[in-house]
Amino acid sequence: MFTNLIVRRGFCLNQLFCRRYSKMKNDRSVKVPVQQGIVVGRERELPSGLKYECFLGVPYAVPPVGKLRFRSPVPLEHFDADELDCTKEGDVSHQRDPLTQSVVGSENCLFLNVFTPKKRTTEKLPxxxxxxxxxxxxxxxxxxxxFPAKLLEQDVVVVTLNYRLGALGFLYLPEEGIHGNAGLKDQRLALQWVQENIANFNGDPKNVTLFGESAGAASVQLHTYSKHANKLFHKAIMQSGTANMEWVLQNQPEYKTRRLTELLGGSIDDSQSILKFLQSPKVTPLAMLANTMALLTPDERRRHLPLPFKPVVEQSTSPDSFIDVNIMDLLYEKDRLNGMPVIMGYTSAEGIAMVVNAKRKLDIYDQDLARLVPRNLVVEPNAAEALEAAKDMRAFYFNGQALTSQSLDNLVDLLTDFHFNIDLQHAAEIHAHRQTSSPLYFYRFDYVGNRNMYKRMLQCEKLRGACHGDELFYLFQMSDDESPMTKEDDAVSHRICEMWANFAKHGRPSRDWTPVQPHSDKNQAYQLDYFRIDRECGMRRNPDGERIEFWRSMYKKYKPNCYEALRAKL
Incomplete structure (x- = not known):
């Protein structure tokens, strides 16, 4: 999620990591019929000898340009040609590349990629x-x-996709039918495409697992509580993200739309004029991108992650609503998931991704530790309670001392808890008590090896733990990666891919990973069982338990009525 923080380090992942998975043998054409026509892909071979077929850049929607900008995606009925060349990936959503700082992609970005191992059985694959x-x-x-090389070796079909980002995917103007969440609706339409077509790629449309990381994981949880859950997919994996995290939902979406219009030179007299202006050719994706950060409010700059356009809770008038109820209310709805198996977890040092920025201005953080007081703990940023809470945090995380370069590990812990851990473990506790028919498997990824690339890129090797996103380099490969894997790295990569694939096949990642249980004793703190992913894997209890208990005490102190009300709901 936060790879933009890497840019300033002046490195490139491709220079560190280069095993050329794209250099394949026996590259021949393969044709598969889909509802829109025929896609032409390639049969290739992995270094392991596994043959697979790939179909790249498959369009799943009408290009969302012109009058379709900001709107819900429109399904593509047919290709322009009888046979569509799907040997090259399509454009990504228009954005600033976090590694090169160059602007890449386009509005025409609604493409997906299908990877399927060569058929070894007559049975459809997960x-x-x-x-x-x-x-x-x-x-x-x-x-x-x-690139899902290791996953393909586990006999699963893998689909990856692009969806609209930033203003293009999350602008909100409901008066003119722009109800928000276009990017999430892109994902939903891709899932519909999978249901309609994946059987032709030897995939089982009745056994689809949706998985994602960070904002992708938050998206996954939003999907699991939407009306299409258990219809378009049947299992869910959330890596370092849940929908209740403080950075997921958009703040003041109406203001952001109108302010963007002003900054681009348009009139905000009425909503019709706003939409006509923002959809006009004079408003380019580059112009919107260049003005996006200027939309952040002073409080967002101080206390939020710099992410202006995000999902919203739609109005009830939305004709194709993705989510129109507060996510917390949905989480508490009894057995809403109807038995869907779920994996949820995080990396041990998520906060490394944010500490790079913080350590350049430690004096500001030291003088204003209240910026890291959760907003659902103390709403007003300058309230006396916020200052008191910051004092409590300093005593717990820093032993009452000033923030220095020697206390960066402690700051990483605080950032991990603030941005991820508090809300993630809260979501797990709610799930265990309210979704009792839905097995939940919780993990913490602790492993630090040669493929913890975000940690290396951020030059934070001396800090303890696994950085936000580090597990991705054990789950996926880079298409031009030629570097040899150490024996330990290969073992961890095989283990996590095997567990994820087992979950997709059977709804359980491994025999020694047991699901989370509800806690019956209301007088004791919740006990969270989790699976530790490291050199030695196995079940443990209460990840970062001392820190979580500290935050329980903080909510009891500053939000006693709210805390007891939430406990009562469980």
């Missing part, structure tokens, strides 16, 4: 659909970072 992260602002599902 399907895994990947949703990339990037804060709903950057990133893509293409094979430069998400």
């Amino acid at each position: 399907v895994m659909v990947w949703i990339h992260g990037g804060g709903f602002f950057f990133g893509n599902g293409n094979s430069d970072y998400h």
